Amino acid sequence: MAKMITTYIIELILVLEVVLLSGVHVHALTMDYYMMSCPLLEGLVKNTVYQALRNDPTPAAGLLRMHFHDCFVEGCDGSILIDSTKDNTAEKDSPANLSLRGYEIIDRVKEAVESMCPGVVSCADILAMAARDAVFFAGGPVYDIPKGRKDGRRSRIEDTIKLPAPVLNGSSLIKMFAQHGFTVQDLVALSGGHTLGVARCSSFKNRLSSFDTTHDVDPVLDSNFAKTLSSTCSAGDNAEVAFDSTRNTFDNNYFGGLQSKQGLLTSDQTLFSSPQTRNMVYAYAMNQARFFLDFQQAMLKMGKIDVKEGDSGEVRLDCRQIN
Ligand code: HEM
Numbered sequence: 593m594a595k596m597i598t599t600y601i602i603e604l605i606l607v608l609e610v611v612l613l614s615g616v617h618v619h620a621l622t623m624d625y626y627m628m629s630c631p632l633l634e635g636l637v638k639n640t641v642y643q644a645l646r647n648d649p650t651p652a653a654g655l656l657r658m659h660f661h662d663c664f665v666e667g668c669d670g671s672i673l674i675d676s677t678k679d680n681t682a683e684k685d686s687p688a689n690l691s692l693r694g695y696e697i698i699d700r701v702k703e704a705v706e707s708m709c710p711g712v713v714s715c716a717d718i719l720a721m722a723a724r725d726a727v728f729f730a731g732g733p734v735y736d737i738p739k740g741r742k743d744g745r746r747s748r749i750e751d752t753i754k755l756p757a758p759v760l761n762g763s764s765l766i767k768m769f770a771q772h773g774f775t776v777q778d779l780v781a782l783s784g785g786h787t788l789g790v791a792r793c794s795s796f797k798n799r800l801s802s803f804d805t806t807h808d809v810d811p812v813l814d815s816n817f818a819k820t821l822s823s824t825c826s827a828g829d830n831a832e833v834a835f836d837s838t839r840n841t842f843d844n845n846y847f848g849g850l851q852s853k854q855g856l857l858t859s860d861q862t863l864f865s866s867p868q869t870r871n872m873v874y875a876y877a878m879n880q881a882r883f884f885l886d887f888q889q890a891m892l893k894m895g896k897i898d899v900k901e902g903d904s905g906e907v908r909l910d911c912r913q914i915n
C-alpha cells in the first residue's frame with residue numbers, strides 16, 4: 593500500500609513537472625536560431641539587400657521604416673507585408689503606409705531564402721535583417737539581431753492607428769513609445785532613423801502658413817526653411833523633402849538639423865523644443881558614435897515587440913499572403 597502511494601506520488605510529480613515545464617517554456621529569440629536549419633542565411637540576406645540597393649540606395653529608408661511600422665502594429669510579425677484581399681483591407685493600405693517602399697526587395701530576399709532553405713525563415717525575421725542591413729549599407733552601425741520571430745496571420749487597416757502621427761508633440765510621443773517599453777532616450781535615438789529618406793508635403797504641410805491659415809507658422813521652424821518647404825509643396829501633396837541634408841547616408845546630421853530649426857515633421861522638431869529631449873539632441877549632434885550605440889540598442893528592443901514565437905505564428909511561404 594505504502595509502495596503504491598509512493599509510486600502514485602512519483603507519477604504525480606512527473607506529470608506536474610511536464611505540465612510546468614511546457615507551461616513556462618519560453619521560445620526566446622536567439623542569435624543562432626537558424627544555425628542548423630539555414631546556416632548561410634545572414635550572408636544571403638545581406639547580399640541580396642546590397643544588390644538591390646547598389647544602383648539605387650533610396651529604398652534603404654523604406655526598409656527601415658517598414659520594420660518600424662511592422663513592429664508597432666501587432667508586433668514584429670511581418671503583418672505589414674501582407675496584401676489586401678477581397679475580404680480584408682491590410683495594414684499596408686492605410687494612409688500611414690501608402691508611401692512605404694521596399695516590398696519588392698523583401699520579395700526578392702524571401703525568394704532567395706526559400707530556394708536555399710524552404711519553409712524555414714519567417715518574413716518577420718527577413719524584414720528585421722533587411723532593415724538592419726540597409727542601415728549598415730547606408731553607413732550606419734552594424735549589429736547582430738536575435739531571430740526566431742514567427743509570421744502573424746492578421747493584418748488590418750484599422751490596427752495602424754497605433755502608429756505615431758507626425759503632428760504629435762514631445763509628451764505625446766514619449767507616452768506612445770513608453771507603451772512599448774521605450775525610454776525617452778530610445779525615442780530620440782529611434783527618431784534618428786529619419787537620417788534616411790524623405791517625407792511628403794502631406795506629412796508636414798500643417799506647419800506651413802501658406803497651406804493652413806488657421807494656424808500660425810510653427811514657431812520652431814526656421815523661416816527660410818519654411819519658405820523652401822512652401823515652394824516645394826506648391827507642386828502638391830506628394831512632393832518630397834529629405835529629412836536631412838544627406839538622405840541616403842546614415843549619420844547624425846538629422847540632429848544637427850533639429851538644432852538649426854530644420855526638422856521636417858512636428859514630431860522631429862519637437863525633440864529639440866521639448867525640455868525632456870533637448871539635451872539628447874545636443875548629445876547626438878555632437879557625438880555620432882553615441883547616437884549609433886543608442887540606436888542599435890533601441891533597434892534591438894524594437895525588434896522584440898510582441899514577437900510571435902513557437903506555434904503562435906507561422907513561417908509564411910509568400911510574404912504577401914498568409915499560408
Ligand atoms: C517618432 C515617431 C515617428 C513619426 C511620427 C514618424 C513619421 C514619419 C512620417 C510622417 C514619414 C514620411 C511619410 C511620408 O510623407 O511619405 C516618415 C518617414 C520615415 N520614417 Fe518615420 N516616424 C517616426 C519614427 C520612426 C522610426 C522609429 C523609424 C525607424 C527607426 C522611422 C523611419 C523612417 C524612415 C527611414 C522614413 C523615410 C522613408 C522613405 O524615405 O521611404 N521613423 N516617418
Ligand SMILES: *[C@@H]1O[C@H](CO)[C@@H](O)[C@H](O)[C@H]1NC(C)=O
Nearest residue numbers: 759760761762763764765866
Ligand atoms: C501635447 O499634446 C497633447 C495632446 O494633443 C496635449 O494634451 C498636451 O497638452 C500637449 N503638450 C504640450 C507640452 O504642448
Ligand SMILES: CC(=O)N[C@H]1CO[C@H](CO)[C@@H](O)[C@@H]1O
Nearest residue numbers: 676684685689690691692693
Ligand atoms: C509605395 C507602396 O508600395 N505602396 C503600396 C501601398 O499599398 C498598395 C496596395 O497594396 C500598393 O499598391 C502600393 O504599392
